[in-house]
Amino acid sequence: MEPGDGSVFTGFTLGLLTIDLDRGTVSGEHGSSGLTPRAEALLLLLSRRANALVSREDILETVWAGRVVEDAAITHCVWQIRRALGPTGKDILQTRSKRGYLLVVPEDARVTAAAPPVESSAAATDVAPTSDAAPLSARAAAATASVPSQVIASAVRRRRWRFPLVIALAALIVAAAIPLWRWWQPAGAIVFDPQVEMSAAVLVPPSLGWLRDTLLRKTIEQAHLRDIDVVVFQRAQVDNPFRGPHLQVRVKRGDRQTLDAELILQQGRVRIRERYRGPPEGLLDALQTLLTRHLPAIAHAPGAATDAYVAGRLAEARFDRATALLEFQRALTLDARMGDARIALAGLLFEHGRAEDAREAAQSLVPAKETDPVRRCRIERLLARIAPDRLGAAPCPRAGMVARVERLQLQDALREIERLSAQPAGAGEWLEQEDALILALLRLQELPRAQYEIERARDVAQRAGWLHAALRLQTNLGPLHMHRGERGAAAAAQTRIARDFATLGDQASAAESRVWVQRATPIVPGPGLVARREELRAIVEQARASGQLRAEIEALLLLARIDRDRSDAWRDHLGRARQRIRDARLDGGNSLHPYFVVGEVVGARRYTDALAEIQVLQRTPHPHPRAPAWALYLQVESHFWRDELDAAVEGIDAMERAGLDISASPNPCFYAWVLTEARRRDRANAYFERCNDGKRSPEQTDYGLIASARQRILDGESAGAWRLLRSRIDALLAIREPSRQEAEALALMARHAVGLPGADPRRLQAARQTVERIAAREGAGPGLRLGAELLRGALCGTGAGERCAARALPEWAPEDLLAVRLSRPRP
Missing domain, CATH: 1.10.10.10 (Winged helix-like DNA-binding domain superfamily/Winged helix DNA-binding domain)
Known part of the structure; x- marks a missing residue:
């Protein structure tokens, strides 16, 4: 209305x-x-x-x-x-x-709205008679007004006692009906469509952990024999938002002799509930009877391969991924045609970071040969993650959604996700969909919406009792905060998530989150690095023990970043990381880890070595969609610091010719500086727009700030350059204990401010003292030590410097030709 x-x-x-x-x-x-x-x-x-x-x-x-x-x-x-x-x-x-x-x-x-008050009988006598055409409410009001007030009062008194009685009687009926409804359920059946996924939670006291494994094994086995996937949840549900049925076995109390338990199988409004009291082995029989009665008919005969596959799925549910891999491999040894084991094996290998092994495991899975559309879509969903180049022209919608995100077709992916979200989904499909949505939003830098989707999806998973999925979704908070430059928030979030993963028993995921904590925590040179090294070594061991190759490689690279001043240790960390990459055949696989290694070589300011490694990588076909952008970015950075501006600009030209998304590249602000120094003003301004879109961290926008200042200097407007740099210098000076990166940024800003009209000598002197203090500590790194030397040299003779004695630059400084040239005192 x-x-x-x-x-x-x-x-x-x-x-x-x-x-x-x-x-x-x-x-x-x-x-x-x-x-x-x-x-x-x-x-x-x-x-x-x-x-x-x-x-x-x-x-x-x-x-x-x-x-x-x-x-x-x-x-x-x-x-x-x-x-x-x-x-x-x-x-x-x-x-x-x-x-x-x-x-x-x-x-x-x-x-x-509140109804208008009924007027008294005295006022009602003035109401005009109503006609048939008058509204019904008006005729009723006129009829009521014609009744003597005494009659109305008497009727109210007679009915006053009836109203509370009716309310009390209704409450009694409801109170009696609720327990009856819980025990008596309307006739119905659990209906499985061909693509349904079943979820299950087995909740037992800690002393009966063995019973949980036994009941889960039976559930997984009976579902697998009927071609049904099972997703294991960790807690009781508040509600089940997913399409498939949910099985919950809850042991309220008991010991090895007698159990008091309930079994619930629910899908939509159909709820089958059974109580059990008796010995533990009888509960297993009761579960078997419940599943046999309500699940579809058995489609496969049990056998040794089935036993191995079920053992692998049970190990997965316990987060024992190493055992799960062995069991899936054993199942394939017993039956090489067992597609479910091959899909599970390939997915688990990819999850551990062994992308090339996953591609090899899935080699015999060819979607076009599958006549069953459900199984074909399962294969395509797997290939969309591990080998998108092997997808056919028209994969199923959910596989297409994942492939679009992997190929960075992000707007198309968002439209597909919105369409799919209107359809009911099983638990695994839902999580895959939410992961794709959040990853697309993070890559598009739509950070407020990404945070909303993370929190919303986490709440859905928690209410469903799926704690592991809730934690997995929350791991996206790390990159979200890092995109915003909120390192402290990223470290705090990932610390909590790592602890919760460990509590669940998932050591592999805990190791990954611990790596994120270290990545988000700034490197502060000094004695605190001893504890950082020990923590990273512990992560390396935890990751190796749990089979998490990705976390192991990244922890080794973080160790190398800390030890840039210790040449032997630095080479050892990088050598171990390279060896692990070769062992897993990631140097030519669907992984960016070889480029992360080159990134560390560039960070150590060994540009000639980095360019040689980039050439090797570029000669090897690489399936990862972001590999070309990373290779060109590292190439541009190496040529730029060597003062080879034409070669650096050619790298940017190659990115543009290839149609690569510059906004999603490591740092478009850096490109603005490169093009400014190369006197490509119009093109530089285009990159300024991407740099100043409000989606960059301070570490990235510092390059854009230097580029803006350099443009003013080149245009003869040096006074404006000092105003730009002053606020950032003040912000960095206000940090009580700056990190290595913050001290490097302070050296960068200060040395470009030397000689500018209006530059405050006291600020620059304070900057020099801070930079030299941090550069003298262990773990300062070559970038900060070079920054301190260049700032001292730039200030020499300007009145702000005190020590002007000639000092030899480190052996690697000749590679930083641009930084040395731009830091020479200006007339």
Whole structure:
């Protein structure tokens, strides 16, 4: 009913928002809705057509006044509304693929205005007689007004005692009905479609861990024999948002003689519940009977290969991935045609960072040869992650979604994810979809929306009892905070996640999160590095013991970063990382780790060695979609610091010719500086726009700041250059104990400020003292030591420097020809 037609219905209360249709306003808990005007207009349109589909054409016509806008504009407004609505935002505002949007509003969400007061009998005598044409409410009011007030009062007194009695009786009926409903369930059956996934949780006291394994093994075995995948959850559910059925076995109390347990199999509104009291072996029989009665007929005969596969899946559920790999390999030895074991083996190898081994394991999986569309899609979903080059022209939608993210076709991927999110999904499909969505948003630098999606998906997983998925989704907080330059927040989040993974028993994932903590924690030269080295060595051992190759390589690279001043240790760490890469055949596989090694060589300012390694990598075909961008970025950086500007610009030209996404590259701000020094002003300005989009960390934007200052210097506007650099220098000087990277940035800013009109000698002197103090400590690294030398040399003779004696630069300094040239005292 439209507002303003005499109805007492005025709007809705949805989640955390109140929509007032009479006034055309949207408000939140504390007044403001937090939505943009365009998003508010969209929400009002959907509210006026609540529970009805609103097409995109209608939205454009009403909210955008018929103007042509990209689909992303509507999608962004929808995201804002869902975030403002709270955790149930996606349930309230639903997407209908290729059709539009639907705002689902239950009856109890309606807001009604207070009814007008009934006038007294004295006033009612002045009411005019009503006609048949008068509204029904007006005729009822006139009839009531004609009844003597004494009669009305008497009727009220007679009925006053009846109302509480009715309420009490209804409460008794409800109280009696609830337990009856819990024990008596309507007739129904668990219905499996061909692509369904089943979830299961076995909850037992800690002393009965052996029983949990036994019950899980039986569940996995019976499901596998019926071609059903099982996803294991860790806690009891609040609700099950996934398409498949959920099995929960809960042992409330018991010992080795007697158990008190319940078994629940639920899908949608169908809920089968059984109580059990007796010996432990009887519970296993009760579970077998429940599954046999309600699951589909057995499709495979049990055998030795099945036993090995089930043992592998059980090891996975315990997070014992090393055992799981051995069992899957044993299953394939017993039956080489066992596709489920091959899919599980390839997926687990890839998860551990052994990309080439995963590709080899999946070599015999050819989607085109599969006649079963469900199994074909499972293979395509696997190949989309580990070997996207082997996908056919038209993979199933979920495989296509993953492949688009891997190929950096991010906007296309977001549209596909939005379409798929409108369809019910099994637990594994849902997690795959959420991972793809969050990764796409992070790569697009849409950080507020990425944070919302991480928190929303985490809440869904927690309510479902899937703690491992909730933690896995939260690992995205590390890169999210790092993109924002919030290193402390990234380290704190990953520390908590690593602890929770370890509590669940997943040591491999705990090692990865511990690596993230070390990556996010700045290197502060000094005695604290002893503890950092010990922590990283422990991570290397934990990662190797749990089979997590990726975490092991990255921990070795972090050790190398700390030990750049210790040549022998540095070479040893890099040599071990290279060996692990060769062992896993990642030097030509779908992995960026060979480029991370070259990045450390560049960081150690060994540019000639880095360029030689880049040439080797470029001669090897590499399937990773970001490999060309990384190779060219490292090439540009090496040539730039060697003062080979033409070669550096050629690297940027090659990126542009290849159509690589510069915004997603390691640092477009650096390209702005390269093109500024090469006197390519117009092109430099284009990169400034990407650099200053508000999505870069301070470590990245420092290069953009230097580029802006250099442009002013080259244009003869040096005074403006000092104003640009001064605020950053002050911010770095305010840090009580700067890290290596912050001290390097201070040296960079200060030495470019020397000689500028208006430059404050006291600030520059304070910068020199800070830089030299940190550079004198263990672990300063060649970049900071060179920065200290160049700053001292630039200040010599300007009145701000004290020591002007000639000092030889380190042996590797001749490679930094550009830094040395730009730091010479200006006339």
